[in-house]
Amino acid sequence: MINFKELATTYKTPLYIYDLDYMTKQYEELKEAFKGKKSILAYAIKSNSNLSVIKHFATLGSGADCVSIGEVRRAFLAGVPSYKIIFSGVGKSDDEIREAIESDILYINVESEAELGRVELIAKELGAVCRISIRVNPNIDPLTHPYISTGLHDNKFGVEIDAAKRMYIKANNSEHLDPVGIHFHIGSQLTELKPIYESAVIVADLVRSLSNIKIELKFFDIGGGLGVVYKNETTIKPYDYAQAILGALKGLDLTIICEPGRFLTANGGYFLTKVLYEKQNGSKRFVVVDGAMNDLLRPSLYKAYHKIEAITNSTTDESEADVVGPVCESGDFFAKNYSLPILEHNDLLVIHSAGAYGFGMGSNYNTRGRSAEVAIKGGEARVIRKREEFEDLIALEKDFLVK
Numbered sequence: 001m002i003n004f005k006e007l008a009t010t011y012k013t014p015l016y017i018y019d020l021d022y023m024t025k026q027y028e029e030l031k032e033a034f035k036g037k038k039s040i041l042a043y044a045i046k047s048n049s050n051l052s053v054i055k056h057f058a059t060l061g062s063g064a065d066c067v068s069i070g071e072v073r074r075a076f077l078a079g080v081p082s083y084k085i086i087f088s089g090v091g092k093s094d095d096e097i098r099e100a101i102e103s104d105i106l107y108i109n110v111e112s113e114a115e116l117g118r119v120e121l122i123a124k125e126l127g128a129v130c131r132i133s134i135r136v137n138p139n140i141d142p143l144t145h146p147y148i149s150t151g152l153h154d155n156k157f158g159v160e161i162d163a164a165k166r167m168y169i170k171a172n173n174s175e176h177l178d179p180v181g182i183h184f185h186i187g188s189q190l191t192e193l194k195p196i197y198e199s200a201v202i203v204a205d206l207v208r209s210l211s212n213i214k215i216e217l218k219f220f221d222i223g224g225g226l227g228v229v230y231k232n233e234t235t236i237k238p239y240d241y242a243q244a245i246l247g248a249l250k251g252l253d254l255t256i257i258c259e260p261g262r263f264l265t266a267n268g269g270y271f272l273t274k275v276l277y278e279k280q281n282g283s284k285r286f287v288v289v290d291g292a293m294n295d296l297l298r299p300s301l302y303k304a305y306h307k308i309e310a311i312t313n314s315t316t317d318e319s320e321a322d323v324v325g326p327v328c329e330s331g332d333f334f335a336k337n338y339s340l341p342i343l344e345h346n347d348l349l350v351i352h353s354a355g356a357y358g359f360g361m362g363s364n365y366n367t368r369g370r371s372a373e374v375a376i377k378g379g380e381a382r383v384i385r386k387r388e389e390f391e392d393l394i395a396l397e398k399d400f401l402v403k
């Protein structure tokens with residue numbers, strides 16, 4: 001049991017809290033599901049990019065899936081070995097590609113024919129051979145929120161099967177490219193196994209047809225996307241997930257790369273915020289708290305549901321309220337019509353499932369410093385990122401004032 005009250009007293013609010021022991025459990029369960037097969041879990045850093053969180057997974061043996069060169073640098077700093085680092089993303093700059101090649105990471109995930117051309121050119125300039133994987137878009141509806149769906153032709157991600165095949169042939173004929181992997185990632189917060197299985201079958205077929213023309217791949221990268229429980233979702237069991245992938249691979253001897261983000265971090269994180277006031281506008285009740293959309297954007301961005309737990313001595317009946325922050329936007333809320341007792345100044349609200357796509361999506365909007373982050377490991381809490389102060393927010397401006 002996490003003592004939120006004590007943490008609020010010690011570290012102040014708003015505050016992110018990460019239970020690293022929970023994250024270990026999630027990692028081990030997923031790793032175990034692929035037991036007996038060659039596999040690498042490459043933690044998707046964007047879900048929670050705090051260096052200590054990355055380091056924690058690296059210590060467990062995890063690799064890293066990165067979507068910017070900044071994330072690649074974080075992975076290195078946190079001790080992830082180069083041969084377990086993957087660089088994905090639909091738009092990589094020349095500088096990013098160059099640094100990725102020079103860093104000798106496992107492979108670059110290429111997402112278009114044009115990008116393949118850039119990677120080849122830059123590898124040639126460097127006199128290098130770049131390992132690549134191609135992100136295939138299997139055109140399967142992942143049955144998740146449209147903002148986090150990525151595997152349909154309508155989405156900007158990946159290339160069609162036919163284009164992928166052409167690209168593999170081109171890469172295979174190039175002195176500066178080494179096609180080693182194939183990749184798909186059809187969306188996030190996936191709760192249905194069928195689209196994953198169907199995608200894996202399509203992609204495995206491409207692997208076989210490439211093998212027929214003597215292009216032998218080593219890595220079968222199934223992306224991330226495993227869903228978690230925010231409210232009452234039925235989720236995919238890691239064991240069933242692994243079995244589906246292995247079923248699609250039938251007979252193919254490839255190292256499976258999995259890029260979990262949310263599955264590892266979401267439910268290991270809590271966002272702790274303090275009640276400032278209750279407020280009533282006509283019949284509408286608001287609970288105003290000290291955290292805001294600049295700390296945790298998911299409710300505003302996706303209307304995402306987060307469970308809220310009140311820590312209070314209040315014994316009043318529950319009634320519905322909107323939980324809102326101080327930012328000057330009507331979209332600044334954590335919940336709408338959420339049942340809560342009447343709360344007092346300084347009562348605490350624990351916003352659950354905040355470990356993934358929480359802090360990282362934060363901003364300084366309204367000149368609000370980002371919250372501190374605290375990690376709990378073996379029952380011990382420690383700060384893993386200091387709270388941002390006003391001075392931090394103006395540091396890059398104050399010496400550049402217009403005359």
Ligand SMILES: *Cc1c(COP(=O)(O)O)cnc(C)c1O
Nearest residue numbers: 044188189224225259260261262
């Ligand atoms: C975002 C992303 C992931 C992680 O997604 P989750 O839903 O957090 O597991 C994995 N791979 C790629 C390429 C991604 O873009």
